[in-house]
Amino acid sequence: MIRIQAPPRYIQGKNALDELGQLVKDFGDNFLILSGNTALKMKKDDIEKGFKEAGINCTFERFTGEITYAEIDRVADIIRKGNFNGIIGLGGGKVLDTAKTAAAKTNIPVIISPTIASSDAPCSAVAVIYDEKGNVCGFEFFKSNPDLVLVDSQMIANAPVHTLVAGIGDALATYFEARVGYEEHKKNVVGSYISQTGYGLAKLCYETLKRDALKAVQAVELNVVTQALENVIEANTYLSGIGFENGGVSCAHSIQDALTAIPECHEFLHGHRVAFGTVALLVLQDKSEEELEDVLKLCTDVGLPVTLKQLGLTEDVERKIKEVVNIAYVPEGESSVYNIPEGTTLDDIYAAILMADKIGQEYLDKIGK
Known part of the structure; x- marks a missing residue:
């Protein structure tokens, strides 16, 4: 049903x-x-x-x-x-x-x-x-x-640019998290198996961001409303909202929730942390380099973090990430981390976060940022 x-x-x-x-x-x-x-x-x-x-x-x-x-x-x-x-x-x-x-x-x-x-x-x-x-x-x-x-x-x-950027980060996770639940035949936020509608809206959300995210950010820098901005507002607000609820969430959001327990990460908005969690999710699933690079490009184009350093985490990193994993990975039914492939362990999530940080830094080095 x-x-x-x-x-x-x-x-x-x-x-x-x-x-x-x-x-x-x-x-x-x-x-x-x-x-x-x-x-x-x-x-x-x-x-x-x-x-x-x-x-x-x-x-x-x-x-x-x-x-x-x-x-x-x-x-x-x-x-x-x-x-x-x-x-x-x-x-x-x-x-x-x-x-x-x-x-x-x-x-x-x-x-x-x-x-x-x-x-x-x-x-x-x-x-x-x-x-x-x-x-x-x-x-x-x-x-x-x-x-x-x-x-x-x-x-x-008229709002600060970083707020739209955070919304793009939150919306970015929608498709990738819904895909996990759809492929693994898991249930979504409302307790239903994932419909074609929920999955389709989530995918449209990502396609919209790929096409219009940078142009929308540029419009907000000028405080003007353009069609690209209207499209991204719809993606951030409606497509992502309906997409995540009917499509489900995964460890991109569990990681963001856990990162709120790290004081250094408090100054960032929800979507900034979700964006990094999305990179970690793709690493956890061993997705293609092409897909990972598309996500890294979108993030860096609009100013979303792709490393732990960009989230303020520079000291005692390994210990703090172990804390994050222990917070994110809780008994089944209490965390969205379970909408991931069967058999995933704490060590897998820990490794994915550190690898995401490494891959993100290598990408920044490659493009000179």
Whole structure:
């Protein structure tokens, strides 16, 4: 049996946030908008104007900066006390995951509007929870995807370039991780065997990045919206979000989760760590030099790390990578590391990470970076 799931509505376009009030009024008339600082500064007045014109109410609440269980409970209490009948997450991935989790706790609709294209979190029915130190400490899985995902392409174009690059890194893993599950006949994030749809969307995601990633980064450097940028926003947000959920994940994400326990890696975004994990996955599977070089080229073209040094890890590397492997490789059912070929061991993953680092450095030396 297969299962395919996705948000009921996905809307993307330049200045789409100006229509937020009109687009959400079918879901309620009193919304809490959980927002990051940048979105508050840039769009608060326009959004309030749009809600007034739509004849519905909105109240802004500032996100504290980390998605912890304490922050989720705080937002859920605000929802209950304010009698809000919908919540809008406006900002980066942690804002969005907090909004999704608080909505699930209070049983109200959730609308997601990412202001950066840094991950595939917006469309998914899963949230990653961190502790106060920034370490991954849990996951929340929801019965359904967000009711609406609204992406303002101009907001993405105005965001820092490194956020789009991180999203490319996260999206890069989608096809390669889905392929593992598809070939090994394993189950995906929603507990289903992988459908042709899930696998096909994951593959389209990678093809889009190969064609348009560099051009999209160049557009954001100029703060302009181009077709290449629209394509990559769609790949980072929708194709990757639906692709990973219906296609499954593997050790690229397990390695990223474990790397959050290494203090030197904290300054990097999720997608930066996932990109290196993708290289390690290809090494683990002994994929062709041609495919590996394609991935290394894409990463270096847009500025994604392909070595541990580029992730800040330069001292006591072998001991720290053993820690990473022990964190990533946990009992079956608790880690995505098991969506890999049967018989894979801790030693195999340890060797793949070190070899990925070596191959990445050799590639950088070859191209003079």
